[in-house]
Amino acid sequence: MPEPALSPGDVLVEIAAAGLNVLDANIRDGEFKLLLPYKPPFVLGHDLAGTVIGIGSGVSRFKVGDEVYARPRDGRIGTLAERIAVDEADLALKPGNVSMAEAASIPLVGLTAWQALVEVAKVRKGDKVLIHAGSGGVGTFAIQLAKHLGATVATTASAGNADLVRGLGADIVVDYKRQDFEKVLSGYDVVLNSLDGDALRKSLNVLRPGGRLISISGPPDPVFAKTQGLNAFLALVMRLLSLNIRRKAKARGVDYSFLFMQANGEQLAKIAALVEAGSIRPVLDRVVPFASTDAALTELEAGRSKGKVVVEIR
Structure with a gap:
């Protein structure tokens, strides 16, 4: 090149x-x-x-x-x-x-976690946050950031990764191979989803009314289409793709949003300060x-x- x-x-x-x-x-x-x-x-x-x-x-x-x-x-x-x-x-x-x-x-997963938990969810001390796939790239970072923000953190992971995610700060670890997280957890303020549509739908059941379901794996929603400046056809596609989950979320009094992370050097500087302080590794x-x-x-x-x-x- x-x-x-x-x-x-x-x-x-x-x-x-x-x-x-x-x-x-x-x-x-x-x-x-x-x-x-x-x-x-x-x-x-x-x-x-x-x-x-x-x-x-x-x-x-x-x-x-x-x-x-x-x-x-x-x-x-x-x-x-x-x-x-x-x-x-x-x-x-x-x-x-x-x-x-x-x-x-750090950059992609760090910015994804920051924008989901700080910018969108505005996680505060005492909030209950579920982070799916805690041993993955986004999960390992998001657990640490949520703990830094003062949240009680639950995560889904295999038994083999339980010690890893606990070491990062997870308070509750749900073994997704043996447990159904929607039957174990309830009353949560925020769910960060990176899994498939089945996990997305089940996540609604662990949220309290007024809670937030943020998905980085889709489906895209109309707000995303608007912020991206997509044409009318693509905006309609996004609306239809997310219609089912948005209806179910509304019925439960939950806010659903799709997050497509944006580059941001200013946020990376704040993340660097947390890494240097030892709050996140x-x-x-x-x-x-x-x-x-x-x-x-x-x-x-x-x-x-x-x-x-x-x-x-x-």
């Missing part, structure tokens, strides 16, 4: 490590092409940690030599590469107490060389990773 071109407001980063996400596999397979119309050939990758090696005109927050991390905005992804041009607004200084690989594991399943990217992504899709898988670029 050619060298990245710097536009005004861009920062050129030499990438040391890049996090892998199921989103990469989804985009590779064309599952989001109506929303993210990338035209092949394009470079995958949504997480990075690296060093600033160039700045475009108008950049004031970063200088050459800064160690940074980011989730580049949609339309400008491509962290599985040696270098990338990133909008200054999407970038933050890397937490100083973690490695490049650890920092690269990155959880890595493994670090693999660039040559093993395809195999690692296939294994990630199988859902057996604990935390994040990171590719070492440099």
Whole structure:
């Protein structure tokens, strides 16, 4: 690929490590092409940690030599590469107490958890929060963030991962292989769902009236269509896809929303402060060389990773 071109407001980063996400596999397979119309050939990758090696005109927050991390905005992804041009607004200084690989594991899952729990749910001390798939990338981060916010945290995980999620702060662990979480939990204020439609519907039953069901796995809702500026046809599709769950949520007095995480360097700076303070630690399943990217992504899709898988670029 050619060298990245710097536009005004861009920062050129030499990438040391890049996090892998199921989103990469989804985009590779064309599952989001109506929303993210990338035209092949394009470079995958949504997480990075690296060093600033160039700045475009108008950049004031970063200088050459800064160690940074980011989730580049949609339309400008491509962290599985040696270098990338990133909008200054999407970038933050890397937490100083973690490695490049650890920092690269944070941006996408960290921003997803932050935007769900802080921005949308506004979790406060004493709230009861259920986080599905607690041993996954989003789950391991969200458990720690919810505990930092003062919540009582329940999570679904296998028995083999129970110690891991408890060590991250989970108060209640539901073994999804032997227990039905909707029969074990009740009166919750927030559910963060990353699972299938069956788990989404069951999640309504654990929420109190006035609670919030936030899903990062869909279905998209009309609010999402409006904020993304989608055309009338796609907006109608989103409305129909989410009609059933929105009706059920309304009947129970619960608020349903779909979250599609947005790049945000300012939020990453706040997350970095929590990591440096020891309130949140990155959880890595493994670090693999660039040559093993395809195999690692296939294994990630199988859902057996604990935390994040990171590719070492440099």
